Amino acid sequence: MAEKKSAVSFDNVMRDLKSGKYAPVYILMGEEAYYIDRICNFISENALSEEERDFNQTVVFGTDTTAAKIADMARRFPMMAERQVIVVKEAQGVKQWERLESYLENPLSTTVLVICHKNGTIDGRKKIIALAQKNGVVFTSNKKREQDLPPFIETYLKQHGAGIDHKAAQMIADHIGADLSRMTGELDKLRLALTGEEKIVTPELVEKNIGISKDYNPYELRNAIVQKNVLKANRIMKYFCSNPKSGGPYILMPQLFSFFQNMMIAYYAPDKINEEAMARHLGLRSGWAARDYITGMRNYPGRKVLEIISKLRETDAKIKGIGKGNTTDSDLMQELVYFILH
Secondary structure: OOOOOOOOOOHHHHHHHHOOOOEEEEEEOOOOOOOOOOOOOHHHOOOOOOHHHHHHEEEEEHOOOOOOOOOHHHOOOOOOOOOOEEEEHHHHOOOOOHHHHHHHOOEEEEEEEEEEEEEEOOOOOOHHEEEEEEEOEEEEEEOOOOOHHHHHHHHHHHHHOOEEEEHHHHHHHHHHOHHHHHHHHHHHHHHHHOOOOEEOOOHHHHHHHOOOOOOOOOOHOOOOOOOOHHHHHHHHHHHHHHHHHHHHHHHHOOOOOOOOHHHHHOOOOOOOHHHHHHHHEEEEEEEHHHHHHHHHHHOOOHHHHHHHHHHHHHHHHHHHHOOOOOOOOHHHHHHHHHHHHO
């Protein structure tokens, strides 16, 4: 039985491409469009010279083509160039993938076939996946977890010659979520707004350019809850109730649930004091990210955390309309925060 290949990382794919190593086929799929676009755009812009693209680069859309037509295009030979590039966008619209199998069994080395399947994946049991893994690259682009967003922000800005403080990174992550395409657009906007020699994105810069209040945001609410600062938490909730777009339930609920769920896991850590050890236990990138959990465990006993998780589930159901009655979302959120803090 053939050994199953391990998952291919974005960094590995890009490393090969930047060194000029092009595979005959790329199947790029998954929920996160950002990495799919990055790989596809790099191939489209670099595999051929500008003069070669007119005759040797073809872009088609899944709803307008078939697997059989894709195979026919891939079998063509390039015109006065080393290779041709075939890009299939919105490949989730392609039917009868089995019509591509015979080509993928022996793909041409002079063709670079790029299949972009967003908002999901091709069934891994289909033969084309095994053939593409054997003769090319299969890359799955997954949505980033909530705790991975601040490190992504920090890394992205560092690669572009800028820095960011922890609070500003968390503010952006809370506000934008896991839409990396939108996030990088906002980060580029912030980079252009940086002045002076020390290029550091601060909460004040985020507030000015993205419109997130540096004092009234989900990060500050979580911080108030962690510290059990009742006055600050109530002040922020009052602001949210007056400005729903700044911190409505659909932004706050997932973050609060994720935090208390992780805190429950933190109680089982062998070392509950050391930040780096706690970060490893929770799968976080840095000890700084684990600090809130260590503080939270001092302020919330394990039994209370279980009760909070149960209350979060109950509140989430009511917000979605189950047993809600005439209660408003703002009332539910205020009741939830009161329950957490008392």
